[in-house]
Amino acid sequence: xxxxxxxxxxxxxxxxxxxxxxxxxxxxxxxxxxxxxxxxxxxxxxxxxxxxxxxxxxxxxxxxxxxxxxxxxxxxxxxxxxxxxxxxxxxxxxxxxxxxxxxxxx
Amino acid sequence: xxxxxxxxxxxxxxxxxxxxxxxxxxxxxxxxxxxxxxxxxxxxxxxxxxxxxxxxxxxxxxxxxxxxxxxxxxxxxxxxxxxxxxxxxxxxxxxxxxxxxxxxxxxxxxxxxxxxxxxxxxxxxxxxxxxxxxxxxxxxxxxxxxxxxxxxxxxxxxxxxxxxxxxxxxxxxxxxxxxxxxxxxxxxxxxxxxxxxxxxxxxxxxxxxxxxxxxxxxxxxxxxxxxxxxxxxxxxxxxxxxxxxxxxxxxxxxxxxxxxxxxxxxxxxxxxxxxxxxxxxxxxxxxxxxxxxxxxxxxxxxxxxxxxxxxxxxxxxxxxxxxxxxxxxxxxxxxxxxxxxxxxxxxxxxxxxxxxxxxxxxxxxxxxxxxxxxxxxxxxxxxxxxxxxxxxxxxxxxxxxxxxxxxxxxxxxxxxxxxxxxxxxxxxxxxxxxxxxxxxxxxxxxxxxxxxxxxxxxxxxxxxxxxxxxxxxxxxxxxxxxxxxxxxxxxxxxxxxxxxxxxxxxxxxxxxxxxxxxxxxxxxxxxxxxxxxxxxxxxxxxxxxxxxxxxxxxxxxxxxxxxxxxxxxxxxxxxxxxxxxxxxxxxxxxxxxxxxxxxxxxxxxxxxxxxxxxxxxxx
Numbered sequence: 001x002x003x004x005x006x007x008x009x010x011x012x013x014x015x016x017x018x019x020x021x022x023x024x025x026x027x028x029x030x031x032x033x034x035x036x037x038x039x040x041x042x043x044x045x046x047x048x049x050x051x052x053x054x055x056x057x058x059x060x061x062x063x064x065x066x067x068x069x070x071x072x073x074x075x076x077x078x079x080x081x082x083x084x085x086x087x088x089x090x091x092x093x094x095x096x097x098x099x100x101x102x103x104x105x106x
Numbered sequence: 107x108x109x110x111x112x113x114x115x116x117x118x119x120x121x122x123x124x125x126x127x128x129x130x131x132x133x134x135x136x137x138x139x140x141x142x143x144x145x146x147x148x149x150x151x152x153x154x155x156x157x158x159x160x161x162x163x164x165x166x167x168x169x170x171x172x173x174x175x176x177x178x179x180x181x182x183x184x185x186x187x188x189x190x191x192x193x194x195x196x197x198x199x200x201x202x203x204x205x206x207x208x209x210x211x212x213x214x215x216x217x218x219x220x221x222x223x224x225x226x227x228x229x230x231x232x233x234x235x236x237x238x239x240x241x242x243x244x245x246x247x248x249x250x251x252x253x254x255x256x257x258x259x260x261x262x263x264x265x266x267x268x269x270x271x272x273x274x275x276x277x278x279x280x281x282x283x284x285x286x287x288x289x290x291x292x293x294x295x296x297x298x299x300x301x302x303x304x305x306x307x308x309x310x311x312x313x314x315x316x317x318x319x320x321x322x323x324x325x326x327x328x329x330x331x332x333x334x335x336x337x338x339x340x341x342x343x344x345x346x347x348x349x350x351x352x353x354x355x356x357x358x359x360x361x362x363x364x365x366x367x368x369x370x371x372x373x374x375x376x377x378x379x380x381x382x383x384x385x386x387x388x389x390x391x392x393x394x395x396x397x398x399x400x401x402x403x404x405x406x407x408x409x410x411x412x413x414x415x416x417x418x419x420x421x422x423x424x425x426x427x428x429x430x431x432x433x434x435x436x437x438x439x440x441x442x443x444x445x446x447x448x449x450x451x452x453x454x455x456x457x458x459x460x461x462x463x464x465x466x467x468x469x470x471x472x473x474x475x476x477x478x479x480x481x482x483x484x485x486x487x488x489x490x491x492x493x494x495x496x497x498x499x500x501x502x503x504x505x506x507x508x509x510x511x512x513x514x515x516x517x518x519x520x521x522x523x524x525x526x527x528x529x530x531x532x533x534x535x536x537x538x539x540x541x542x543x544x545x546x547x548x549x550x551x552x553x554x555x556x557x558x559x560x561x562x563x564x565x566x567x568x569x570x571x572x573x574x575x576x577x578x579x580x581x582x583x584x585x586x587x588x589x590x591x592x593x594x595x596x597x598x599x600x601x602x603x604x605x606x607x608x609x610x611x612x613x614x615x616x617x618x619x620x621x622x623x624x625x626x627x628x629x630x631x632x633x634x635x636x637x638x639x640x641x642x643x644x645x646x647x648x649x650x651x652x653x654x655x656x657x658x659x660x661x662x663x664x665x666x667x668x669x670x671x672x673x674x675x676x677x678x679x680x681x682x683x684x685x686x687x688x689x690x691x692x693x694x695x696x697x698x699x700x701x702x703x704x705x706x707x708x709x710x711x712x713x714x715x716x717x718x719x720x721x722x723x724x725x
Contacts, residue, residue: 024277079269080266081264085260093278096278101267101269
């Protein structure tokens with residue numbers, strides 16, 4: 001029990017420490033990237049419990065700003081293969097356990 | 107008023123059956139209105155209207171038209187909703203029954219307008235066909251064409267990844283490690299930067315060396331623009347008043363050359379460069395025995411009078427300098443402390459190429475004159491110097507070293523070098539000036555402190571060829587004439603300038619200038635012209651072919667009266683002279699045409715004849 005308690009503590013610490021957004025792969029231009037990242041962070045923090053709402057928020061904002069049509073996936077465990085328009089993909093980690101993938105393909 | 111002509115005036119006659127009215131009734135104003143109402147015309151004509159298929163009231167339009175035409179008040183535009191409009195435009199649309207009330211109104215004068223204006227607010231305006239006609243035309247319409255285009259779709263690429271918890275965890279760990287490493291390197295860099303900070307700023311600021319040549323050209327352009335008038339004068343100005351002045355001439359002031367660092371130093375030597383005729387060297391030092399300090403060699407170009415081309419500071423005052431006639435970059439300098447040095451302009455260092463010290467350096471014996479000689483057999487540069495310790499020394503420059511060989515020793519009695527030094531001390535007299543013959547290399551003249559001039563030869567080191575008892579005190583300058591092989595000039599501290607023929611022991615001409623003389627120089631373009639400068643600041647130019655007794659130009663060239671002129675040199679090519687004074691200022695002047703008369707072919711002959719005439723006692 002103590003072991004799992006410690007493990008949980010570590011996990012909580014780890015999550016606290018490593019909650020910074022970490023971009024795993026992107027080919028967006030600098031400005032777009034920064035904006036998108038901030039948007040994702042905002043959305044995930046706002047809808048911490050509901051991935052769907054967060055994704056919806058991100059997708060709608062991206063559609064408005066950068067044109068249709070964007071696709072957003074938020075989750076903790078998934079694999080994917082997508083066709084995206086060049087210079088319109090962002091794949092990042094956030095909050096220690098969340099992965100966000102945003103891409104555009106009309 | 108009864109005029110009595112039998113007619114009844116003023117009396118109104120009334121017919122018998124006239125209507126009788128009261129006064130009040132008579133005065134009553136009755137308005138009579140003319141209208142077009144035809145009282146005889148029937149008002150209630152009814153006709154069968156086939157459109158409506160009823161019996162309806164029929165109104166003749168012609169009367170209305172006539173009315174309107176007579177009145178000239180056909181309205182230009184009518185509201186569609188009025189009866190009038192309907193009459194004009196579409197009778198089928200008329201509903202006479204409804205608009206019956208308006209007819210009466212229409213018959214009156216100004217009604218049409220008011221009717222129209224009232225109804226305007228409701229309907230659409232129409233133009234009447236008296237003033238407006240419709241015209242229509244159809245332009246050519248281009249036939250429609252279809253053009254299709256399909257843009258290329260934005261480029262797409264495929265991306266795949268897996269998002270797992272362990273992947274996320276690993277990624278974060280890596281990132282943390284990277285960040286720690288970066289922090290460590292940043293700390294190191296900061297410590298290094300604090301050391302290197304100074305160097306970085308320095309290298310950024312001194313990048314002018316890359317564009318040194320261009321900035322130099324730019325500086326000269328700016329200088330030329332600033333001193334544009336002087337440059338024009340230098341090139342083209344010929345004083346027109348010389349025609350009216352007779353034989354006299356003037357000096358036109360051109361640029362003045364002064365350098366900040368030379369304050370307190372006086373000009374002790376001037377020399378023009380033979381190859382670059384706008385370049386001249388100025389030696390700075392001090393003639394004052396008590397105030398000996400540093401010195402300077404400054405090279406100026408006529409193209410830039412505000413800043414020197416080269417500056418060489420020296421520890422001891424410069425007394426004389428000479429630029430090599432063939433190797434124009436070599437300059438030999440003689441110092442007050444007895445040393446000589448050779449400077450190479452091609453090298454960028456401020457140090458001389460080599461420096462030579464005299465053997466006996468017990469007393470400071472300034473080197474009064476140095477002169478280059480032609481390269482010797484081994485192609486080594488060599489020059490001669492004369493100094494106050496009465497030696498004429500020949501120096502040879504061999505591989506950056508100066509080797510001195512004593513050529514001759516000056517003594518009162520006449521150059522015996524066998525006698526040991528102790529006894530010689532009494533009889534020596536310091537040499538003050540030196541000049542080599544222009545045509546015969548081995549001949550040279552030496553002037554001494556005693557006032558004697560010795561003509562010597564390189565080959566004979568023990569004896570003088572000839573001695574002239576020239577002056578009563580020290581001879582400052584001796585110079586051979588550029589053209590005449592036997593004439594030379596000397597100036598001395600006894601305020602006289604003397605011209606000699608070397609075969610004659612007595613001077614040919616003597617000029618007493620009433621003032622201590624600084625320097626004298628022959629003109630390079632004429633054998634009869636020379637110039638002298640004195641401490642009262644006056645430059646005197648003489649032309650022996652014109653006036654043998656007086657100067658043809660005497661001009662005060664200094665601003666302050668106390669400045670003494672120390673040296674003068676003629677430019678080898680341009681009609682320009684430079685004059686140095688004891689304030690460290692070098693001024694340049696252009697010679698007016700009267701001073702530049704080149705001699706006729708036989709003038710050398712003339713001066714010789716004249717000398718015989720002047721001293722009839724001679725043969």
